[in-house]
Amino acid sequence: MKRWLESAATAFQFLSRFPVKxxxxxxxxxxQRSTVYYPLVGLAIAAVVWAAAYLSAFLLPPFPAAVLILMLWVWLTGGLHLDGWMDSADALLSYRSRERMLEIMKDSRVGAMGVIACVLLLLLKLSLIYTVMDEGLWSTVLLLPLIWSRWFMVAALGGWPKARQGEGLAGHFETLRGREVRLAALLATGMTVLLALLNWTGLWHPFMAAFPTLPVLAWLAGKWTAERISRRLGGLTGDVYGALNELLEALLLLAAVLLHRLLL
Incomplete structure (x- = not known):
């Protein structure tokens, strides 16, 4: 028990600003053991973000409330994945050689492409938070994007080679294998089923289709993106894992909003 509690605490300490030692x-x-609990960290962040959004909807107009919620969201992650998103954008959108792209990722400075990509991503997230709050689209399905985006980080760690063998933070996960990926998937699936049951009203509702749809979309979109990046870089890096998380968070939240509009 102590071994697994230590692993879970490490996951929270590594991926969030929750005061966990x-x-x-x-x-x-x-x-590597802590990766099993990445989906749990996602659930915790999502629960805080959407609880704060729900409460602030009674106190503030939707737009300023959405801005504050986005600030909370970024703060809870420490900007870790957002940094990876910017570094990946600077490198991958430079269309340079593999070696040069890897050098750009190691540079602590942020270039124009990274800034542009960051602004566009935050605008998309802000607009989606605003839509949720303005239209009252409250559902436990809103928690799924942060769960499954972090599960895919585990899948990416175990499913694709590292671009820099033995270098950087990603080098600590070189021997991660399918066991951790499967356990993380099992945990994410269990949480998804629980959230679906909490959303259950006794009758089938069309929006319930979002619960199996979002995990499948996370796998398909994540796999397609990871394969394309891996071909360009010869593998994945720590920055890319963060970028994949940011991409899937936004994509899955967008899908949830679209499904709500299409199915209701």
Whole structure:
């Protein structure tokens, strides 16, 4: 039990700003075990974000409330994945050689493409939060994007080679294999089923189709994107894992809003 609690605490400490102390040494073995709990971290962040959004809807107009909620969302992640999104945009949109793109990712400075990509991503997220709050689209399905985007990070860690063998933070996960991916998928599936049951009203509702649809979309979109990036870089990097998380968060939230409009 202590072993798994330590792994879960490490996942929270690594991926969020929740005040959790792991007591671990952040060894490669511990970091790899902690990946099983990445979906749980996503659920915790999503629960705080959407609870705050629901409460603020009674106090503020939708737009300023949406801005504050987006700020909370970014703060809870420490901007970790957003940094990866910007670095990946700078490199992949430069259309340089593989070696040059990897050098750009290692550069701590942010270029024009990274800034543009960040602004556009935040605008999309802001508009979706505003839509949820303005139209009252409250459902437990809103928690799924943050769960399954983080599960796909685990799948990417175990499913594609590392662009820099033994280098960078991603090097700590080089021996991660299918066991952690399967356990993370099992945890994410269990949480999805629980959220679907909490959303259940006793009768089938068309919007319930979103619960199986979003995980499938996360896998298909994530796999397509990871394969394309891996072909260009010869593998994936720590920045790319963060970028994949940001992409899937936004894409799945957009899909949830679209499904709500189409099915209701």
């Amino acid at each position: 792991s007591g671990g040494d952040f060894s490669p073995e511990l970091l």
